Amino acid sequence: MSQTNRKTVAVAFGGVSPEHEVSVISAHQVLAAMDRDRYNPVPLYVGKDGRWFTGAALLDLDAYKDLAALREKASPVSFAPGAFGRLRLMPQGPGGWFRMKADPITVDILFLAFHGGSGEDGGVQGLCQSMGVAYTGSGVLASAIGMDKVVSKQLCEAAGVPVVEYVSIYEWEWAGSEEQYLDRIESEIGYPAIVKPARLGSSIGIAIASEREALDRIIEEAFRFDSKVVVERAVEKLTEINCSVLGSPSEARVSVLEQPVRGGESELLTFADKYQRSQDGGPKRSLPAKGASEVSAGMASLDRIIPAPLDESRRTEITNLAKRVFQLFECSGVARIDFMIDEELDAVFFNEINTIPGSFSFYLWDPAGVDFSALVSELIEIGLARHRAEATRVRSYDVNLLSEKSLGGLKGSKSS
Ligand SMILES: Nc1ncnc2c1ncn2[C@@H]1O[C@H](COP(=O)(O)OP(=O)(O)OP(=O)(O)O)[C@@H](O)[C@H]1O
Ligand SMILES: [Mg+2]
Structure with a gap:
């Protein structure tokens, strides 16, 4: 393909999210892997304060060790609409107060490499959607639902995809009704119970309770992170199985299955364990409070078995469920759907969906x-194809209802 036919792909990453650094790494993996014969990659970095930057300085992963210095070398950027559903990035040159304007960059598609925050929860997807620019991955609704552990479960339940017993609580409901909620959780779920902020990731604020006092305390703690909390039955004999699905609802393919494996002495890892490994490579430990223990999936640092050692019928069951969930959420691009096998019940449950795994x-x-x-x-091609398909749908009418002729009709209809 000639240079001029190459699509310009802005790889967007970072953002206001606890997973900012994870996103920086995913984006650099994408930038390194992108086929230069077909695409011209441009970095588009969102700082921890939500400001957008571009520029060659952002291509050096080492530079992220000093974020303040990196921002000085990068160019703040604003957006303008381009022709034919494209986006123009309008960079100011780097250099503090006396920035020069740099040339605009016309972008064909945004490659969204965010994890957590508005880059994964539908916020940035909505921005792209309303600017009319193509983007990779799932749309607004799938992204927003995927980020909400309660709504995800409700959608699955409604479609007959099994989920473990759970109770969802809004902060305003909890306040003043704590004892009633604790009673209800004890009768519907029992112990151990696992408590999660509804719309966070990376196991932040997640803990297990084995008695009432701890349950009360960790629910309070979870409300520090989110105004909605979900309490679930904690599966004791647990095998986790993840499946990736790629494509669109009508053409979805399933990957091999993975089994994440928890490290030896502790089955429960914290956010720090997952991302902030100590110098000697061992995980940093934090001591759980009495009757409670912190939990993590630790996808980035845990070992995994691929393909997961499952028999044929279990594998088929899980891949069918994964595909069904992908279609149900109307996902696009790639998603990873995480399941739990309760070995005691010999049953599979949907745990969560990651729309940007x-x-x-x-x-x-x-x-x-x-x-x-x-x-x-x-x-990239799935994102571009969806954008083209959307462009052919009827979204507005070429009739001006405020024109002289139409106004007559409108008045008529009003007075009749
Ligand atoms: N109902 C449950 N019973 C037992 N363990 C659970 C249950 N729910 C979650 N866990 C454990 O906690 C981990 C994190 O839970 P979950 O995936 O729901 O949260 P998350 O915030 O999205 O975390 P992560 O990003 O680490 O996956 C799971 O991978 C699993 O090991
Ligand atoms: Mg998880």
């Missing part, structure tokens, strides 16, 4: 012969 779950596509570079190309 860590590292785009490339490691689950590699075994099927789709390497990271091919995955990135596919995500």
